[in-house]
Amino acid sequence: MLPSGVLTFVFTDIVGSTRLWESQPALMGAAMVRHDELVEAAVTGAGGSLVRPRGEGDSRFAVFASARDAVEAAAALNLALHSEPWQTSAPIQVRTAVHTGEAELRAGDYYGDVVNRCARLRGVAHPGQILLSSTTASVTGAALPAELSLTDLGEHRLKDLTRSEHVFQLTHPNLPGEFAPLLSLNRAWHNLAVQTSTFIGRDSEIAALRDLVAQHRMVTVTGFGGMGKTRLALQVGAELADGTGDGVWFVDLSGVQDATLVPARVAETLSVQWGLDDPADAVAEALRDKTTLVILDNLEQVLDCTTFISGLLAATTSVHILATSREPLRIRGERQFELQPLPLPTPNAPPETLADFQAVQLFLDRAASVKADFAITAANAAAVAAICARLDGHPLALELAAARIKMLSVDTLLDRVATGLQILGGGSRDMPERHRTLRATIAWSVDTLKPEERDMLAAMSILRAPADFDLIEAIVGPDADAFTLLDSLVEKSLVRTVEDSQETRYGLLVSIRDYATELLDPATERTYRDRHADHYRARLSQAFEIKHELAPDDSELMGLIVRHLDHIRAAIDHCRDAGQAEAEVALVHCLDDFMRKLGHTKEYLELSEHVLALAELPEQRISILSARAMCFTEGGRSVPPEERAANLTEVSRCTDPAYKAMGAGTVLATSRTEAEVLAAIREIDTALPLISEERRLGIQLERENLLSRTLRYVDPVRAEQAATALIGGPWDDMGRIRLSYLRLDSGRATEALELLEPLTETAKYFVNERNLQRAVRRLHALSLARATGDHATALELAVSAFEEEWEAGNAPVETALILADLQHLRGDGDLALAALDRTIARISRPLSYHTAPIIVWRSVAARRVGAATVTEEVDDATEVLAGAWPLWAGRDLLAALVERAIRIVDTDPESAARLLAWVRDNRRDWVLPFGMDQEIGPLLARLLPAHQAEYDSGVPGAPIPLH
Numbered sequence: 001m002l003p004s005g006v007l008t009f010v011f012t013d014i015v016g017s018t019r020l021w022e023s024q025p026a027l028m029g030a031a032m033v034r035h036d037e038l039v040e041a042a043v044t045g046a047g048g049s050l051v052r053p054r055g056e057g058d059s060r061f062a063v064f065a066s067a068r069d070a071v072e073a074a075a076a077l078n079l080a081l082h083s084e085p086w087q088t089s090a091p092i093q094v095r096t097a098v099h100t101g102e103a104e105l106r107a108g109d110y111y112g113d114v115v116n117r118c119a120r121l122r123g124v125a126h127p128g129q130i131l132l133s134s135t136t137a138s139v140t141g142a143a144l145p146a147e148l149s150l151t152d153l154g155e156h157r158l159k160d161l162t163r164s165e166h167v168f169q170l171t172h173p174n175l176p177g178e179f180a181p182l183l184s185l186n187r188a189w190h191n192l193a194v195q196t197s198t199f200i201g202r203d204s205e206i207a208a209l210r211d212l213v214a215q216h217r218m219v220t221v222t223g224f225g226g227m228g229k230t231r232l233a234l235q236v237g238a239e240l241a242d243g244t245g246d247g248v249w250f251v252d253l254s255g256v257q258d259a260t261l262v263p264a265r266v267a268e269t270l271s272v273q274w275g276l277d278d279p280a281d282a283v284a285e286a287l288r289d290k291t292t293l294v295i296l297d298n299l300e301q302v303l304d305c306t307t308f309i310s311g312l313l314a315a316t317t318s319v320h321i322l323a324t325s326r327e328p329l330r331i332r333g334e335r336q337f338e339l340q341p342l343p344l345p346t347p348n349a350p351p352e353t354l355a356d357f358q359a360v361q362l363f364l365d366r367a368a369s370v371k372a373d374f375a376i377t378a379a380n381a382a383a384v385a386a387i388c389a390r391l392d393g394h395p396l397a398l399e400l401a402a403a404r405i406k407m408l409s410v411d412t413l414l415d416r417v418a419t420g421l422q423i424l425g426g427g428s429r430d431m432p433e434r435h436r437t438l439r440a441t442i443a444w445s446v447d448t449l450k451p452e453e454r455d456m457l458a459a460m461s462i463l464r465a466p467a468d469f470d471l472i473e474a475i476v477g478p479d480a481d482a483f484t485l486l487d488s489l490v491e492k493s494l495v496r497t498v499e500d501s502q503e504t505r506y507g508l509l510v511s512i513r514d515y516a517t518e519l520l521d522p523a524t525e526r527t528y529r530d531r532h533a534d535h536y537r538a539r540l541s542q543a544f545e546i547k548h549e550l551a552p553d554d555s556e557l558m559g560l561i562v563r564h565l566d567h568i569r570a571a572i573d574h575c576r577d578a579g580q581a582e583a584e585v586a587l588v589h590c591l592d593d594f595m596r597k598l599g600h601t602k603e604y605l606e607l608s609e610h611v612l613a614l615a616e617l618p619e620q621r622i623s624i625l626s627a628r629a630m631c632f633t634e635g636g637r638s639v640p641p642e643e644r645a646a647n648l649t650e651v652s653r654c655t656d657p658a659y660k661a662m663g664a665g666t667v668l669a670t671s672r673t674e675a676e677v678l679a680a681i682r683e684i685d686t687a688l689p690l691i692s693e694e695r696r697l698g699i700q701l702e703r704e705n706l707l708s709r710t711l712r713y714v715d716p717v718r719a720e721q722a723a724t725a726l727i728g729g730p731w732d733d734m735g736r737i738r739l740s741y742l743r744l745d746s747g748r749a750t751e752a753l754e755l756l757e758p759l760t761e762t763a764k765y766f767v768n769e770r771n772l773q774r775a776v777r778r779l780h781a782l783s784l785a786r787a788t789g790d791h792a793t794a795l796e797l798a799v800s801a802f803e804e805e806w807e808a809g810n811a812p813v814e815t816a817l818i819l820a821d822l823q824h825l826r827g828d829g830d831l832a833l834a835a836l837d838r839t840i841a842r843i844s845r846p847l848s849y850h851t852a853p854i855i856v857w858r859s860v861a862a863r864r865v866g867a868a869t870v871t872e873e874v875d876d877a878t879e880v881l882a883g884a885w886p887l888w889a890g891r892d893l894l895a896a897l898v899e900r901a902i903r904i905v906d907t908d909p910e911s912a913a914r915l916l917a918w919v920r921d922n923r924r925d926w927v928l929p930f931g932m933d934q935e936i937g938p939l940l941a942r943l944l945p946a947h948q949a950e951y952d953s954g955v956p957g958a959p960i961p962l963h
Helices: 017-023 025-045 067-083 113-123 134-143 203-215 229-240 259-269 279-286 299-315 351-356 358-370 381-390 395-406 410-424 433-447 451-460 469-476 482-491 510-517 522-550 555-577 581-591 601-612 618-634 641-653 657-670 674-690 693-710 716-726 732-745 749-765 770-788 791-807 813-826 829-840 852-865 871-883 891-904 909-921 933-943 948-952
Strands: 005-014 059-064 094-106 109-111 130-133 149-157 164-171 218-222 248-252 292-297 319-325 334-338 496-499 504-507
Touching (some): 005 067, 005 113, 017 025, 025 059, 059 067, 067 130, 067 134, 094 351, 113 130, 130 134, 134 164, 203 218, 203 229, 203 319, 203 334, 218 299, 229 292, 229 319, 248 259, 259 279, 259 292, 259 601, 279 299, 292 299, 299 319, 351 358, 351 381, 358 381, 358 395, 381 395, 381 410, 395 410, 433 510, 451 469, 451 482, 451 510, 451 522, 469 504, 469 522, 522 555, 522 581, 581 601, 581 618, 618 657, 641 657, 641 674, 657 674, 657 693, 693 716, 693 732, 732 749, 732 770, 770 791, 791 813, 813 829, 813 852, 891 909, 891 933
Parallel strands (some): 218 334, 248 292, 292 319
Antiparallel strands (some): 005 094, 094 109, 130 164, 496 504
């Protein structure tokens, strides 16, 4: 064996060996003998040494003093295996990894991160593939024999969840060179974060839990705090993230205190939009056909969410849930996996074998992170074993103790650990022994802190989620040296760091947070929470002012809310509980419309309803009312009339022209009457001259955009003028889309097609405007079909837009209508009906002016192919459209009335004639959708002259004759 030091390791294992052993045991036995001979010849021939098997089946492990020798051995082995005439049904192939680094030889085996890293590198290779780490490649690249070369495969995250590895492939002319993408985390859908520390031991637990999760849909890892449940779940998630399913998603619930918010947190993590719907239903719908693993971490504080979990499992077929909790959920189908402490050294174990035990391995790894030269010696072996035994193999307790090695000798540390346990051993008799051990270890770690360090730990206990340094500094106050104190707590393993692409954050494990909370008295806690809320009020206000003054630059505010939403929620809750109305209003006011954009529509409506009653300043009320209006609209609901009226009232008394324009724009976008539209236009026009030149253009363009949309039916001429004003400027694409709608309304399909042509190629570049892409495609499809008769190309475009919306989880109402219209033009009535039925199954109830048309068109399509329809629902849809006339219904209501007249022409011809008279009087020059124009003439022929009087009785502007 080679001594400890910088070494190069070669790991191999046979792919598919289990299947061969089961199907051809005799042939496989002979093949393995030959395999072992080839491995030994390649390793020893290059000056390497084989290490004893590591309990990994048909794997081999070799070590070399020279990286070049290791690489040549790996190539020689694979060449020999490739040329061998195997008698088994499939040739023996190995996946190979080569990695270089510092390792320690103990009791005939090697230990260290380099060994684990090499095993993980091997795990991402394919049969016959040889992978090198960047370290090995950098040492050997220029010194390789001529027939060997390296292919750069780029950065890959291995399944140890620590840093990425730059991976290279060793190639040879006589070996396969083309392989599928590496089996790394890069190719899998997941949100598993990079971990800052290595994962020690737990190999058998990983394998067992991985199998359990694969076989059962609900598995809960239980164990008391600090046992390593989260880290184990993450590792199993990484093992199962192989890129073949629909992803592995980790949902951190440590900051969630209310079980009713769990569905929303899951939806947020999975990027599921739920609007005003129940987030539990939205998650179930999004995952209905998915093969997904969802990891729910820290469930013990929200155990009442079991109804959501049971419902999700019942509504899906291939979703698996892996939960971590201090206690089981006790729901049907749950399998419990109780996590035990790490294995401890046996009594009187020889010093050279201590590192074989996982508890000691963890202690050594963490001690070396604070004291690089720490190692087991004959002098300290007994004390290390005693510390691990005293701490009962508890991972968190071991980490806390190991952090003290920098300051204390092993013997002194053992004395302190023993003293701490004795002092606190008389605690609650009904507390589990292992829990008392953890509590005692945390208590001892905290008791040895300086007073100012304890104060910082107590201050951090109020945090619902990891926090950046600025927040922690604000909470502890200006008199504390926050940087030094935080650095010390991190070094002592009491505070964990969380790294992401933007910043470093700091947080407490739940066990430590629970203990640290006990250090707070009510007055001090109030002080810390006040500082927390004040900090976010200041940060949000500053970012909001930047957005308000420099619109549309909202990147700073958006980023702040995205990264800190849990803290902002906590600040709002505290202000409400403490009766700090002004601060609560300020926080909600600064949220602007971003909670809706992040998917928290229902939550925002609930928290803003309370704040709206407290807000006094018109600017704040306009901001909150406008955000609420967008929430209602996105949820398919009309803005309550009292809120529209309130917004207009605040706009009229507001002196800030930018806020005045924003509030009026919201009224214009959500108005239900022509009077509201005209009032909103007047307010915008009053504000525009008073707005700074930098902002005026954007508001002017938004005004034209809203006018072209709002006046589409009530004043098409003015709407066309507004849309035309957008063309040629920054909003050219939107202007063309608005104008194409207006021209299609009146049958000018060729003009609409000409407008859209410049967008058909650029639409695919609107990366963040998926709705814009779909609008272009569906409008282009309808224009193309009506202008040129090219139904085949039009259908291809419409189907593409439809399926993209469907895959995104939307109910593609407008696209379904156009798709059905195109099918109608081709004479495919059954396909038209199928597209409509598919979408109707996904729309929410009650109906809105946006969703009601599809019910009417479904009635038309069903009638034309002789299928059944639900008359009551069609009548309800028509009533909804009548309530939206004229602003939002337009042609849709006219077509709905024609359809009703067709249905009642035999049973109530008088009413049918009155309906057609109303359609005639309100027709303008619109082309009715879905071919309804062609049905009016034959219908009138059936009614006239018998019911000429009813038909002649129509008066322009008369009420809609529905009753």
